[in-house]
Amino acid sequence: MVDLYPEKLISIITTSALEERLVRIFRERGTSGYTIVPARGAGSRGEQSGLDFDANILVKVILPADRLDPVLDDLKRLLGRGHHLTVFVSDVAVITPEKFTRPFDL
Amino acid sequence: MVDLYPEKLISIITTSALEERLVRIFRERGTSGYTIVPARGAGSRGEQSGLDFDANILVKVILPADRLDPVLDDLKRLLGRGHHLTVFVSDVAVITPEKFTRPFDL
Amino acid sequence: MVDLYPEKLISIITTSALEERLVRIFRERGTSGYTIVPARGAGSRGEQSGLDFDANILVKVILPADRLDPVLDDLKRLLGRGHHLTVFVSDVAVITPEKFTRPFDL
Amino acid sequence: MLSNLMIPAVLFFGLGVLARLVKSDLKFPPDLAKALSIYLLMAIGLHGGVELAKADLGAAINAIIWALILGFAMPVLGYWLLIVTRRVSPLDAAAIAAHYGSVSAGTFLTAIAFLDTQGVVYETYPLIMLAVMESPAIIVGLLLAAQARQKVKLQAGGNGAAAMANGNGHGNGHGNGEDKIRLGALLHEAFTNGSVVILVGSMAIGAMSLPGSMDKLKPFIDEIFMGALCLFLFEMGMEAARRLGDFKRVGALLAGYGVVMPLIGGTIGVLIGHYALGFGVGGTTLVAVLAASASYIAVPPAMRLAVPEANPSLYLTLSLGITFPFNVVLGIPLYHWMASALAGTGP
Amino acid sequence: MLSNLMIPAVLFFGLGVLARLVKSDLKFPPDLAKALSIYLLMAIGLHGGVELAKADLGAAINAIIWALILGFAMPVLGYWLLIVTRRVSPLDAAAIAAHYGSVSAGTFLTAIAFLDTQGVVYETYPLIMLAVMESPAIIVGLLLAAQARQKVKLQAGGNGAAAMANGNGHGNGHGNGEDKIRLGALLHEAFTNGSVVILVGSMAIGAMSLPGSMDKLKPFIDEIFMGALCLFLFEMGMEAARRLGDFKRVGALLAGYGVVMPLIGGTIGVLIGHYALGFGVGGTTLVAVLAASASYIAVPPAMRLAVPEANPSLYLTLSLGITFPFNVVLGIPLYHWMASALAGTGP
Amino acid sequence: MLSNLMIPAVLFFGLGVLARLVKSDLKFPPDLAKALSIYLLMAIGLHGGVELAKADLGAAINAIIWALILGFAMPVLGYWLLIVTRRVSPLDAAAIAAHYGSVSAGTFLTAIAFLDTQGVVYETYPLIMLAVMESPAIIVGLLLAAQARQKVKLQAGGNGAAAMANGNGHGNGHGNGEDKIRLGALLHEAFTNGSVVILVGSMAIGAMSLPGSMDKLKPFIDEIFMGALCLFLFEMGMEAARRLGDFKRVGALLAGYGVVMPLIGGTIGVLIGHYALGFGVGGTTLVAVLAASASYIAVPPAMRLAVPEANPSLYLTLSLGITFPFNVVLGIPLYHWMASALAGTGP
Numbered sequence A, B, C: 001m002v003d004l005y006p007e008k009l010i011s012i013i014t015t016s017a018l019e020e021r022l023v024r025i026f027r028e029r030g031t032s033g034y035t036i037v038p039a040r041g042a043g044s045r046g047e048q049s050g051l052d053f054d055a056n057i058l059v060k061v062i063l064p065a066d067r068l069d070p071v072l073d074d075l076k077r078l079l080g081r082g083h084h085l086t087v088f089v090s091d092v093a094v095i096t097p098e099k100f101t102r103p104f105d106l
Numbered sequence D, E, F: 001m002l003s004n005l006m007i008p009a010v011l012f013f014g015l016g017v018l019a020r021l022v023k024s025d026l027k028f029p030p031d032l033a034k035a036l037s038i039y040l041l042m043a044i045g046l047h048g049g050v051e052l053a054k055a056d057l058g059a060a061i062n063a064i065i066w067a068l069i070l071g072f073a074m075p076v077l078g079y080w081l082l083i084v085t086r087r088v089s090p091l092d093a094a095a096i097a098a099h100y101g102s103v104s105a106g107t108f109l110t111a112i113a114f115l116d117t118q119g120v121v122y123e124t125y126p127l128i129m130l131a132v133m134e135s136p137a138i139i140v141g142l143l144l145a146a147q148a149r150q151k152v153k154l155q156a157g158g159n160g161a162a163a164m165a166n167g168n169g170h171g172n173g174h175g176n177g178e179d180k181i182r183l184g185a186l187l188h189e190a191f192t193n194g195s196v197v198i199l200v201g202s203m204a205i206g207a208m209s210l211p212g213s214m215d216k217l218k219p220f221i222d223e224i225f226m227g228a229l230c231l232f233l234f235e236m237g238m239e240a241a242r243r244l245g246d247f248k249r250v251g252a253l254l255a256g257y258g259v260v261m262p263l264i265g266g267t268i269g270v271l272i273g274h275y276a277l278g279f280g281v282g283g284t285t286l287v288a289v290l291a292a293s294a295s296y297i298a299v300p301p302a303m304r305l306a307v308p309e310a311n312p313s314l315y316l317t318l319s320l321g322i323t324f325p326f327n328v329v330l331g332i333p334l335y336h337w338m339a340s341a342l343a344g345t346g347p
Ligand SMILES: Nc1ncnc2c1ncn2[C@@H]1O[C@H](COP(=O)(O)O)[C@@H](O)[C@H]1O
Pocket: A013, A014, A040, A041, A042, A043, A044, A045, A046, A047, A048, A056, A084, A085, A086, B031, B032, B033, B034, B035, B036, B060, B061, B062, B063, B100
């Protein structure tokens, strides 16, 4: 049996204009990395077609449970300022837990 | 501690030809939005290369647990007609639960 | 109520150069398919911009819990050789469990 | 005839096939093929529109009528052939047949490159036929599928009904009501199909635009056309070869269908082009290509929607993996030879 | 005047609108539009740079000054109009106004195609103005938004403070400190905006390059330009029509704003072009187009960042769904007519 | 020599660097760079093929032999330099060295633009050398890595074995068996690499095509080439600058390697071009560019697969962030100057 260790996965769907802001949060909060996928969709403010000026991104960050709150706090702050973010957290299991404790350097 | 509220996440992998059909379901079932990511892959009918005429999409919809069944029913109906959909449901936690109760308008 | 059946979802984030290697694993381990989404991101070795020579992929495979370990073993082997993979496993629920027992043929 | 193989467009197609056969890691961005096909349809449409503005209305209508006849008759013939040989289920047969009633713009453009290289002139009417023939086969495909479903239901009896009930009470969706809704959607789909919109729209724009304003578009239409076609065929060669590998899955007899259908279609096309439409060697060759080629861009998504029960790897392997390469490499020079032979003995 | 509608570029825009109206499944790859807009900005920039190398410095500076005046004044005017008519919240008004102070390169290029077809010559200075006007409106938009926030806060009183507190103690981010940080970021954003970099950079390269080395770039800049513009407008027609559907959401009065603003802007632009800048009919028409058009590429992402409280579907519907089509179809020939009338009666 | 900086292609590279330095939000769609590099390889290949059809077989074989020598010798030299200076682990050294044995088509094309602008003629043989040199370095890189792994294992002793055992019993994959399998895969990878397929394939097509049929491709190959190169270098300038930021991570000494290697390679290349191949100033400059440039498209993915232990941010920073800009801005005119000097004093 392969050993599995619990981690948290934060997924964020938002406008591509916020990408830099999010990356800054991840860097400041010391996540081990992040992954971005181009996306489109629809929500409270109509359709977002994916064209350059109207594109979404789907962002994924895996991090230890004890580092979850600082990131969520920052995301709440963005929400408080009026930004639209669809944020959801899932429980995942990983095979290399130590990987997610080392901050990425960029 | 940031408060987290449980929601359901439906993920659907299927041909891009079904996109409109799926969006109609989401609208009729009153989800608060949906997100689409271009995809490719392989399954029971060979490889789907991602070229225009042979592309997949990965669709994500977050919704309250009590609204899950109507959407799954509609997806089952599509499956019943012979469409190929890979559907999976996950438990997620969100920070803005009220967001997912307002139907998107399009 | 729509019946839901438990399955496992393996998600892998890695360089696109490993795509063929991963597909071979899925074929050998008899998964019913796989899905690939183009991605970019940052991690222990700096930013991966998504340009051709520096692109990531996000790979998703749903499979029965009892077939999880062989795939994870193979992924660990890749990790052991120095490859960089971000692997995480989630619990999902599906409406068509039989679908995920038939190996894809390619 | 071998000289066909020495056209860059055909050679790039071959290079694409080769790249896949040697398992090169070469990959085109999926959107590049899409962008190229938008460009190619736009360019050929504009070009045709300018010519058609000068065309004879009677001849154009005649061409349209024969295009419709071909578009409706070819899939019926193709369906019948498949049912008779009993290689696939009726629903698969309907979906496959629809592809052969429609057309492959890539093959058509390669034929034009072939004729240009040979210095053969051709009529512009086949271009309208190309636009017209995108759609009818989709409708015929749907009708054949509806009939096939009826047949399956009768055969399966209560059995099938049980299976349907499985679908949570919504499963009985294949009744007439459903099909009518779908027919409406399909007709809509057939006529507002992306390829049709670009092709017909560009033709209209080419015909309507002030002559002076078209001059500025000329280099875009003419000069980079052949290069874009080469790139497109390069990519399509790789796609065709990817499908060729599914050959074994399809079976030899069905694979044979992918060669026989274009031969039948090509022959019918040559006869129609020569006798019914009175075209020269060039135009006749193009009509043959229209009848002989199978769609692999517009029809597959339509069939996925309308005949989801059919297996896409069957119809994509046949249209893209077998018929397309056959036509590009052997079919086009063959139809040209047939057209020449007929012209030599004809009226 | 109707002849405007017979230009391929405008016709392709119409084809895009039509494709969406008939609910065609036609879709362009999102990256194609982006690639085309990069190309178009680069080509127009290089072209302008070559011309500007020969231009008169005094006239250029004059054009820049008037571009700045337009860029700062138009959004203030636009904001005031919105506040007076009370159709939207102050923050929405600020974001919308910013779009009208900036410019639409797509409209500008269509105007150039229009003038070329009519054989009207034009000055090159409006091109510098295009580059200059991309940015100031973003800054004005931010300042207006800061003011609007202040107003909202005063109105809401303790109420608003409570809502802010909700944001976990960080919510009081709209204080002056925050705004200063954001102003810095915004100024940076305004001047290093992607469109500005391509346009200004290409102009500089066009002006600096050795004449011989530019020859090799000529066909790229000139010959495929019109075709690329047609493709771009085709796609933008689809986008505009998608937004047009949001018309009802916006309301008739606000939709009217999308027509009134370009009329006001166009009139002001004609007057500035003719009297203040002393341009001929062509140049005056282009200045009118600059003043009349609303950005839909550079400004929306900037507003998403800087005024997240504003609703993007309002400003995108207005700028892309209403003002853009209005200008392409009616505005350009109208401004040209106004410019001609003025030239006929002017000094 | 400064005139190099006034070529649009080089200026656009600079614009890309600048855009990143001022932190512009400008982004190219990732697929655009890929599409452009496919186009550039295809165009240069077709062009070369037409010329090579007229070339002398003996001279071609001679060029190929020297290309192979360069391709095998440069990475060995590069590896040795790195090991001697002890800045990186042996596996990193192997991966880095592989990049310097291979070539950068972007640099090569910039050199051609430079020579064209200067009116310098050049031989076509360096083009075959470009195609030949894509592959050998990958193989050498793998062999060096295998040797480095052996060394690491010996040094680490039982220690390493334990770490391997961690890998669930499969970890002992670095034995000879594994390496042989990988060598086969690598050889395959080296020769069926996407860039090689496009370049060699297009050359073959250019050489085989009927002359008349190539005429139709001419505008595509020639006229938009320089523009496409400018766009490509624009994007690559941004990528290079992104890597330049990793400069500090790499360290000054290693960064120096990114300048010293092209100087050594360029010198060797000039000598081979002049004495061994007997080329004129143009051809000699191109051989120098081949020897001096480092791959950043084909080799990085190959190294990710074959030497996963090596750190990609090291080899990408060196090849793309340091050597590429150095060559584009300073290297090319320098090698040209060296070639001219040699020609002036040579036989
Ligand atoms: N319920 C949802 N499920 C999935 N994605 C959503 C959902 N609601 C909103 N989104 C995504 O979030 C983006 C912004 O929506 P909103 O935050 O509602 O303005 C949309 O364009 C969607 O991509």
